[in-house]
Amino acid sequence: MTTAIDVRRADTRPRTALPWLDSRHSFSFGRHYDPTNTHHGLLVVSNDDVVRAGTGFSTHPHQDMEIVTWVLDGELEHKDSAGHQGLLYPGLAQRMSAGTGIWHSEMNPRSDADVHFVQMWVLPDTERVDPGYEQLDVNGDLDRGGLVPIASGRDHDAAISIRQRDAVLWGGRLQPGETVWVPDARWVHLFVAGGAVELEAAGPLAAGDAVRLTEAGRPRLVADPVEGAEVLIWETHG
Amino acid sequence: MAEGAGILVGTADGLHRVGDGGGVELAGHRVTALAGLRGANAVAGSDGEWVALLDGRSVWLGDGRGSWEEVAALEGPPATCLVRVPDGTLVGTAEAHLVRVGEDGSAEIVAGFEAADGRDGWYTPWGGPPDTRSLAVAPDGALFANVHVGGILRSTDGGDTWAPTIDVDTDVHQVLAPGGPVLAASAYGLGESLDGGLTWDLVTDGLHATYLRAVARVGDDVLVSASAGPGGDRSALYRRAGGTGPFERCRHGLPEWLGGNVDTGWLAAAGPRAAFATADGTVYAASDGGRTWDAVTRGLPRVTCLALT
Numbered sequence: 224m225t226t227a228i229d230v231r232r233a234d235t236r237p238r239t240a241l242p243w244l245d246s247r248h249s250f251s252f253g254r255h256y257d258p259t260n261t262h263h264g265l266l267v268v269s270n271d272d273v274v275r276a277g278t279g280f281s282t283h284p285h286q287d288m289e290i291v292t293w294v295l296d297g298e299l300e301h302k303d304s305a306g307h308q309g310l311l312y313p314g315l316a317q318r319m320s321a322g323t324g325i326w327h328s329e330m331n332p333r334s335d336a337d338v339h340f341v342q343m344w345v346l347p348d349t350e351r352v353d354p355g356y357e358q359l360d361v362n363g364d365l366d367r368g369g370l371v372p373i374a375s376g377r378d379h380d381a382a383i384s385i386r387q388r389d390a391v392l393w394g395g396r397l398q399p400g401e402t403v404w405v406p407d408a409r410w411v412h413l414f415v416a417g418g419a420v421e422l423e424a425a426g427p428l429a430a431g432d433a434v435r436l437t438e439a440g441r442p443r444l445v446a447d448p449v450e451g452a453e454v455l456i457w458e459t460h461g
Numbered sequence: 462m463a464e465g466a467g468i469l470v471g472t473a474d475g476l477h478r479v480g481d482g483g484g485v486e487l488a489g490h491r492v493t494a495l496a497g498l499r500g501a502n503a504v505a506g507s508d509g510e511w512v513a514l515l516d517g518r519s520v521w522l523g524d525g526r527g528s529w530e531e532v533a534a535l536e537g538p539p540a541t542c543l544v545r546v547p548d549g550t551l552v553g554t555a556e557a558h559l560v561r562v563g564e565d566g567s568a569e570i571v572a573g574f575e576a577a578d579g580r581d582g583w584y585t586p587w588g589g590p591p592d593t594r595s596l597a598v599a600p601d602g603a604l605f606a607n608v609h610v611g612g613i614l615r616s617t618d619g620g621d622t623w624a625p626t627i628d629v630d631t632d633v634h635q636v637l638a639p640g641g642p643v644l645a646a647s648a649y650g651l652g653e654s655l656d657g658g659l660t661w662d663l664v665t666d667g668l669h670a671t672y673l674r675a676v677a678r679v680g681d682d683v684l685v686s687a688s689a690g691p692g693g694d695r696s697a698l699y700r701r702a703g704g705t706g707p708f709e710r711c712r713h714g715l716p717e718w719l720g721g722n723v724d725t726g727w728l729a730a731a732g733p734r735a736a737f738a739t740a741d742g743t744v745y746a747a748s749d750g751g752r753t754w755d756a757v758t759r760g761l762p763r764v765t766c767l768a769l770t
């Protein structure tokens with residue numbers, strides 16, 4: 224397999240803009256279908272969503288998908304047909320396993336502020352399992368710096384589990400000038416959720432930019448010396 | 462309410478009659494949709510003759526007074542809406558299909574809808590397949606199918622062929638063809654077509670927010686429900702007098718905000734009467750074209766549809 228470092232700029236992402244939603248898609252989604260852009264490794268959806276105050280995604284179904292939601296700003300209320308309910312906020316990792324099928328809603332409970340979050344879908348390693356849910360506050364770990372496992376199918380104790388043994392989501396709230404190394408995996412998807420970074424062999428990246436690495440080793444990632452950065456990095460091996 | 466005037470409220474647990482003797486029919490069933498046999502839309506079935514969609518799986522005919530008969534069982538994706546047509550019932554389903562149910566109970570996918578132009582561009586904001594969300598038949602027989610999200614398609618040959626009309630991204634939630642302008646409740650205001658659905662304008666003047674889920678025509682006036690979005694935050698009812706000019710907020714007898722969207726199928730009108738349901742199971746009724754309202758019942762199970770008798 225050929226090494227590749229593919230930079231995708233924020234403003235090149237397809238967009239779904241509704242009165243209540245501004246969603247930018249890293250991959251094909253909804254009406255935006257591009258057969259050459261459907262996934263990177265096991266990651267099939269990475270949506271950068273802003274939902275207006277008091278609105279959101281009313282109840283809708285999912286099936287056979289591991290869905291991880293990461294709030295960047297504001298709050299998001301989750302309710303599902305399995306009886307799970309949770310209020311998501313920055314630093315609270317949430318995973319919903321759709322399994323055999325589940326209905327859920329994602330609403331912004333605030334009447335005075337938008338909510339900004341990233342929703343990511345990864346293919347499960349087993350289909351038709353019972354739906355499941357997990358959430359975990361990882362703010363303490365993030366505050367210690369470096370990359371932190373947020374969601375993992377590889378038995379990282381400090382992360383929420385996902386039903387995909389070949390995938391790990393790493394998150395980092397990098398201090399200005401902080402250096403980390405991107406995980407070495409067959410497929411890596413790096414998303415700059417906030418701030419800015421410089422990635423070895425790719426150059427400067429701003430919020431909303433993403434990089435798709437294929438067999439690219441462990442390039443160095445340095446946070447902007449003034450504003451730092453928040454990054455989400457999927458490593459997948461399948 | 463005047464004697465003999467009632468409201469049929471379909472819920473997650475049966476069909477509830479408000480006024481006109483009260484009562485509950487089809488208990489234990491989710492009444493997905495309801496339409497009068499004679500009317501073009503879900504209003505004022507004559508002598509209580511109705512067709513109902515139960516549990517998203519079967520079509521029933523009844524008199525609205527406890528006597529119901531299943532006429533067709535449906536296979537495939539769950540059914541979501543229906544409308545009476547000359548030779549039976551047209552049923553919309555999840556995954557954006559249409560099924561023609563004959564008077565003999567036969568059920569057949571409408572092939573022309575499967576082949577409609579633009580179908581590849583239909584979508585949902587959450588990434589799942591779109592649904593056929595509402596149906597309407599105009600007095601001249603033209604059929605309208607609203608797909609969410611896929612705009613409105615029109616057929617002028619009894620459903621054999623369908624053509625897209627309004628822009629898909631208008632995000633229509635309900636289409637209504639009561640005669641005169643064809644109307645659409647959309648995320649961007651009231652869609653209005655003066656040429657039978659070929660071209661559309663959006664009306665927003667007077668609305669505090671443009672996310673509309675339901676529309677009804679009461680006399681010459683138009684009623685719509687409007688909120689800030691899918692969560693139904695700051696939801697209110699509006700009236701557009703004479704179907705022209707700006708919308709006016711309906712306030713008399715109503716709370717400041719309605720506590721959630723008044724959803725598609727929860728608002729109906731016939732003559733000077735109108736009624737709507739809210740997410741908490743309250744039903745409001747008006748007999749003066751929607752100028753003044755009264756809460757006529759509260760605490761119903763989750764409402765799914767509503768019609769006037």
